Amino acid sequence: MGLVTDLLEHPLLGTDSRRTRYAIAFLVGLVALVLASHAGTVLTVGGAPLETTSQGFDLLSAVIIVIVVATITVVPIAYAGWNGGPGLAFAIPLVPVTLGEFISRRYVLGLDMMIALTVGAVGAAVALYATDVRATGCFRVWNARSIDENLLVFVTSVSLVASLSAISFVRSVPEHVFELYTPFLVLWLVPTVIVCTYWGVWVRAAVGTGRDHRPLES
Amino acid sequence: MTGRRPFLGKLATAGVVTAAGLVIVPSPPESPATVSGTTDESADSAIESENTPWLEADQPITDEDATPIARYQFQATKTGFEPTAPINVVVPLADAPDVDLETVIGVFEDAGWTREFEEYTRYAWDRSTERYVLQEATAAETYYGTSGRLHVRCWEFENVVSIQAHEDDAARPFHVIDSYDRGRRVAEALFRANGWGVSRAAIDLDNAEHPDHDGYASVVWPTSREGDRELDADAADTSETGSDIDDGPEVNPT
Numbered sequence: 001m002g003l004v005t006d007l008l009e010h011p012l013l014g015t016d017s018r019r020t021r022y023a024i025a026f027l028v029g030l031v032a033l034v035l036a037s038h039a040g041t042v043l044t045v046g047g048a049p050l051e052t053t054s055q056g057f058d059l060l061s062a063v064i065i066v067i068v069v070a071t072i073t074v075v076p077i078a079y080a081g082w083n084g085g086p087g088l089a090f091a092i093p094l095v096p097v098t099l100g101e102f103i104s105r106r107y108v109l110g111l112d113m114m115i116a117l118t119v120g121a122v123g124a125a126v127a128l129y130a131t132d133v134r135a136t137g138c139f140r141v142w143n144a145r146s147i148d149e150n151l152l153v154f155v156t157s158v159s160l161v162a163s164l165s166a167i168s169f170v171r172s173v174p175e176h177v178f179e180l181y182t183p184f185l186v187l188w189l190v191p192t193v194i195v196c197t198y199w200g201v202w203v204r205a206a207v208g209t210g211r212d213h214r215p216l217e218s
Numbered sequence: 219m220t221g222r223r224p225f226l227g228k229l230a231t232a233g234v235v236t237a238a239g240l241v242i243v244p245s246p247p248e249s250p251a252t253v254s255g256t257t258d259e260s261a262d263s264a265i266e267s268e269n270t271p272w273l274e275a276d277q278p279i280t281d282e283d284a285t286p287i288a289r290y291q292f293q294a295t296k297t298g299f300e301p302t303a304p305i306n307v308v309v310p311l312a313d314a315p316d317v318d319l320e321t322v323i324g325v326f327e328d329a330g331w332t333r334e335f336e337e338y339t340r341y342a343w344d345r346s347t348e349r350y351v352l353q354e355a356t357a358a359e360t361y362y363g364t365s366g367r368l369h370v371r372c373w374e375f376e377n378v379v380s381i382q383a384h385e386d387d388a389a390r391p392f393h394v395i396d397s398y399d400r401g402r403r404v405a406e407a408l409f410r411a412n413g414w415g416v417s418r419a420a421i422d423l424d425n426a427e428h429p430d431h432d433g434y435a436s437v438v439w440p441t442s443r444e445g446d447r448e449l450d451a452d453a454a455d456t457s458e459t460g461s462d463i464d465d466g467p468e469v470n471p472t
Contacts, residue, residue, distance in 0.1 A: 037336060051339050052352050055294055058339045065336055066391040068362045100361030101244075104332040108247040111367065112360040117243070149225065153232040161239030172246040176385075176400070180365045 011151060012087030015134055019083040027095050030071060033064050034096060038103050068096045072116050076123030084131035086151055089123030090158050111177055114169045118184050121162040124155045125191035128198065142201040152198050159191045247330025270310040270378070273437060278422035286376035287435070288342035289423045292350055299341060299350050303395060304425035306402045307381035308435045311374070317440045319355050319374040322381075325412050326357035326370060326405075335361040338393070342373040342380060351375075358386075363393055368404055380435075381405060398431035409438045 007013070014020035037060050040051035051057040072093040080089040093116035101107050128151050132141035166188070170178055272285045279285055287308055290301035311317050327333055335358045341350035351373055358369040363386045370383045383401035386393040406416045419434035426433030 034336070038334070041334070049352060052294075055296070055339075058294070061336055061338055062392055065362055065389045065393060068336070069364050069389045069391070072362070072364050097361070100335065104334040104361060106332055107244045108330060109244045110247060110330075110332075110360045112362050112364045113244070115364050149228055153228050154235070157232045157236040157239065160236050161243060164240060165243045169246050172248075176368075176404070177359070180367075180388075184365070 010087075011131060011148070012085060012154060014079075014083035014085035014088060015131055016083055020085060020088065023079055023083065023085075023088055023092065026075075027092065030064075030067060030096055031099055033060070033067070034099055034103070037061055037064050071096055072112065073119055076119050077126055080123040080125075080127035081130050084127045084134060086124035086127040086131075086155050086158070089127040090120040092123065093117075093120050109165060109169055111173075111180055114166060114181060115184055117162040117165055118187055121159045122187050122190045124158050125194040128152065128155045129194055142197070146205065147198055147202050149202070152195075152202065155191070156195055156199070159195055163188065163191075270312055273310065273421060278424040278433075280424045282343045283345045286345070286378040287421070287423065288344075288373050288375065288380035289425050291340040291342055291353070291371055291382045293338070293340060294350070299343075302340065303382050303384060304398065304427045304431050304433070305342075305380045305382050305423060306398055306431060306435050307370075307383050307405050307438060308421060309379035309381065309438045310377065311379060311439075312377040314440045319372060319379055321440070322374075322379050323355040323357055323370075323372055325408050325414070328412070329408050331357040331359055331368070332361060333357055336363075337369065337371075340371055340382075342371075342375075344373070344375045346376055363389060366396060368401055370401070370405060395429075397429065398427060402431075402436055406436055406438065413441055415439045415441050 005017070008017040008020050008024075014023065037057065040057040040060070041049060043050040045053055076089045076092045079085070079092060094113075097113045097116040100112065128148075129141065131148070131151065133139055135141075170181065173181075272279065272287075279287060279289065282289055288305050290305060291303050292299035293302045309322050311322075323333065333356070335356075337356060337358065340353050342353075343349075344351045353371040354374060355372040356370065359367040363369070365388045367386050368383070369386050370381050372379055372381050374380075383398070383405040384395045385397045385400045385404075387396040406418060410416050415438065417437045419432065420437040421435045422433060423435050424433055425431070
């Protein structure tokens, strides 16, 4: 239990372990819903597909699509603002998308996954900033405290992975798919601005203090 | 801020994480370059078939029982079945014994579409058994269609595959059909890219629907079939028929 508790309290997952638990419970529930819906298409009752036995499966599909679309596009950013946690904010949209890829027994960078990576990168960057805002109580966080290099390096890594994937994606997908992704391009401003700003502050601090001065991170 | 050595260690770790991430993230699907939604109508082929005389009928097909073609897909409701979207691509297989429904849906699968995904449950009327039949083969570009997707449902009745092809919009909150025409054009392009014959808007199914379906279905067939390889410029004229879009409902649940 100690390991789990420590994990739940890790700043990559969130600043408040209770909220982190809520987010993980939400993801577990969503996974269960998607699996239940898939079971309706593959299981049979008396030779008839399970999904034909009740209109509830049609409703279930509709509900899942609504929840998943929100999970891919809105929830990561909302969670980041609510509880920080760049790691979980990045993972939230990828969970349902990756599950879908496994169910369909393929693994490609489709539009759903590209959007999930994009929003995940945004969520991670917002979580980095939100964590500092919650810790310092002010929005100009770089004036109030030092930078958590672990979180910054993590957010930089996932932003790089997502952005390089986006470049590969837009260069290879058909025109109509690119058009569907176009509205999400503007989101790249968020991680770009936040990550560049944080590294700018880090460089200024490094130049100003020298590299081997006392640790400043909290 | 940490010392130089620990920080360089973090950077090295970040490099490994980044490299691992790039390896884990999959590649985009390999779709044929023709899947742009545009159609070269000059390449349409003439339809000839002894086994499918209804393909050349002058009169519109207005009854689900008139031919093996399903004219609509249906949604099950508490009071019965209600049509939700028109069939807009038809694949006659009577002259192609080696081709079946799996071959037809395989064209979409080969384009990187998925066969298993989250979708609504729909049916089509089978006149031979006099019952509504659950979608027999489906394909879509993505599992959820977060920002929209191309999506097809297929049924095979009496050696004829009826396809409902459309483009979903982004789910806000439910998927609504954005375009039947783009779905049909992309389906045509995919079949043509695979060497199939295509005759655009060749059959009048009298099922025009908002927002952009003209009531006609394109006919697609494997070119291994005898007697239908010759090009006929007149076939392109059939594409001029469709502008009588009716004032149907603005929202078509997919």
